[in-house]
Amino acid sequence: MKKFKLFIIIIGFSLILVNNLRAQDTDRVNKISKNLRCLICQGQSVYDSQSDFAISMKTLIQKKIDEGKTENEIYEFLTKKYGDWIIYDPELNKNTFLLWFLPLILFVFGGILIIRKVSIK
Amino acid sequence: MIKNIKFIIIILFGLFLFLVFLKGLDKPNSYSPNSILNQIETKLTARTLYKNKEISLGELIDKNNFSLINVWASWCLPCRNEHSYLINLQKINNINIIGINYKDKEINAKKFLKDLGNPYSEILIDPDGTISIELGAYGVPETYLVNRKTNEVIKKFIGPLDDLKFKEIVKIVNNEKI
Numbered sequence: 195m196k197k198f199k200l201f202i203i204i205i206g207f208s209l210i211l212v213n214n215l216r217a218q219d220t221d222r223v224n225k226i227s228k229n230l231r232c233l234i235c236q237g238q239s240v241y242d243s244q245s246d247f248a249i250s251m252k253t254l255i256q257k258k259i260d261e262g263k264t265e266n267e268i269y270e271f272l273t274k275k276y277g278d279w280i281i282y283d284p285e286l287n288k289n290t291f292l293l294w295f296l297p298l299i300l301f302v303f304g305g306i307l308i309i310r311k312v313s314i315k
Numbered sequence: 316m317i318k319n320i321k322f323i324i325i326i327l328f329g330l331f332l333f334l335v336f337l338k339g340l341d342k343p344n345s346y347s348p349n350s351i352l353n354q355i356e357t358k359l360t361a362r363t364l365y366k367n368k369e370i371s372l373g374e375l376i377d378k379n380n381f382s383l384i385n386v387w388a389s390w391c392l393p394c395r396n397e398h399s400y401l402i403n404l405q406k407i408n409n410i411n412i413i414g415i416n417y418k419d420k421e422i423n424a425k426k427f428l429k430d431l432g433n434p435y436s437e438i439l440i441d442p443d444g445t446i447s448i449e450l451g452a453y454g455v456p457e458t459y460l461v462n463r464k465t466n467e468v469i470k471k472f473i474g475p476l477d478d479l480k481f482k483e484i485v486k487i488v489n490n491e492k493i
Contacts, residue, residue, distance in 0.1 A: 250418075
């Protein structure tokens with residue numbers, strides 16, 4: 195009887211563990227697919243969309259994770275296939291540097307204007 | 316004096332923004348997938364529709380000078396319309412047409428080919444759509460013209476083939492002697 199109880203406990207724990215690992219995997223798929231634009235839908239992410247394209251994309255991401263690919267490797271692979279446009283959070287490169295730095299420049303410029311105005315007064 | 320400098324700076328900044336947006340206007344705002352042409356993943360393997368064995372895309376591309384990879388499905392109506400173009404293209408000697416059967420039931424796919432003819436030298440089945448995504452497809456139908464030597468996609472046709480696209484393929488195949 196004792197052995198049986200131990201057996202049940204072990205099974206229970208391993209189920210929880212497997213479940214947890216699986217859940218982490220889905221979390222990663224969700225995280226990645228939320229940052230991907232569904233290219234054939236209007237204003238939806240791959241995560242939100244139920245189109246054939248998005249469903250296949252999610253399956254592929256799961257497969258890549260199972261193969262041991264990192265998040266960045268998956269993004270790199272997809273941008274190679276579909277271009278920068280597929281990622282919502284664009285990487286910093288020569289085409290996007292203005293996008294990243296313009297707000298900063300505006301902020302500094304505005305700050306200087308305000309400080310000058312205040313100090314003049 | 317300070318007012319003047321401020322005025323000039325504001326004007327210059329305005330001009331700068333104007334130029335940025337003007338340049339932005341030049342760019343087509345609709346996303347054009349044609350701009351991304353790259354090498355075909357030759358290592359992709361899948362089961363074939365008729366022979367039921369795993370085969371890699373690289374092995375299939377090797378056959379002729381040009382390969383036409385066509386993503387299709389029996390449930391897709393435009394695929395039905397473009398099929399006659401594929402049948403005609405098959406008659407051109409140095410084109411090898413490879414089919415990727417996208418999210419389809421095998422029995423329906425086979426019936427489709429029985430009814431309309433089979434232009435494909437080999438058909439890979441893609442039940443969950445992942446092979447098509449790895450190829451960079453958006454949906455069905457889609458066709459890629461591939462150069463055998465470099466395994467490079469020469470041209471990507473999104474949507475069904477029509478007279479214009481057919482002529483373009485024939486022109487490329489006839490002109491580019493490898």
